[in-house]
Amino acid sequence: AQSVTQLGSHVSVSEGALVLLRCNYSSSVPPYLFWYVQYPNQGLQLLLKYTSAATLVKGINGFEAEFKKSETSFHLTKPSAHMSDAAEYFCAVSRRSNDYKLSFGAGTTVTVRA
Amino acid sequence: DTAVSQTPKYLVTQMGNDKSIKCEQNLGHDTMYWYKQDSKKFLKIMFSYNNKELIINETVPNRFSPKSPDKAHLNLHINSLELGDSAVYFCASSPFPRLAADTQYFGPGTRLTVL
Numbered sequence: 001a002q003s004v005t006q007l008g009s010h011v012s013v014s015e016g017a018l019v020l021l022r023c024n025y026s027s028s029v030p031p032y033l034f035w036y037v038q039y040p041n042q043g044l045q046l047l048l049k050y051t052s053a054a055t056l057v058k059g060i061n062g063f064e065a066e067f068k069k070s071e072t073s074f075h076l077t078k079p080s081a082h083m084s085d086a087a088e089y090f091c092a093v094s095r096r097s098n099d100y101k102l103s104f105g106a107g108t109t110v111t112v113r114a
Numbered sequence: 115d116t117a118v119s120q121t122p123k124y125l126v127t128q129m130g131n132d133k134s135i136k137c138e139q140n141l142g143h144d145t146m147y148w149y150k151q152d153s154k155k156f157l158k159i160m161f162s163y164n165n166k167e168l169i170i171n172e173t174v175p176n177r178f179s180p181k182s183p184d185k186a187h188l189n190l191h192i193n194s195l196e197l198g199d200s201a202v203y204f205c206a207s208s209p210f211p212r213l214a215a216d217t218q219y220f221g222p223g224t225r226l227t228v229l
Binding site: 032034036038041042043044045046049051088090094101102103104106107109 | 118154155156157158159162170204206215217218219220221222223
């Protein structure tokens, strides 16, 4: 079985500060890993994904994430928060087999203070 | 052009009623999904269809019945609505061949409120 845990249901940062969202997975085989963002009253949008090509993955809007197998983690970062980053962020995993089922973490709400 | 669209955006109804939510994608994808997002924003897959064939059917009450008339459409019909069905329902699609690394593209959601 696979699951994903997001540490911290709510993160508050100042504009211009570092954004760090934590995601850990549990799987005997490293899965594919995704970060999705949900802006208020909208659907989910892919930020980035890890598919084993490179451990440091760059995404849209200045976000990046690093896959660390030894720590079973895929934390999301952005060096400088912008007001428009206020949203719900979801980490998700899918298995490295012909299984396209996404399992989502509980989500982290990011608020950005002016 | 909207890639994945859902109608209606909001749906308010009484307990016991039957309702449908429609989803259409114009991305040419073969695989479509329904997700339920509860009040705590937890997302869980309900169903998936690939080219009109049901391929994922999670533990969902049989009051929920997906229907795919063609690969661009996946509708969700709910019978005898209950209070616990109140949630936001998201449709999504992904390309063929269906792979674990595929990006899923989500619609804007349908907020269902059962009174």
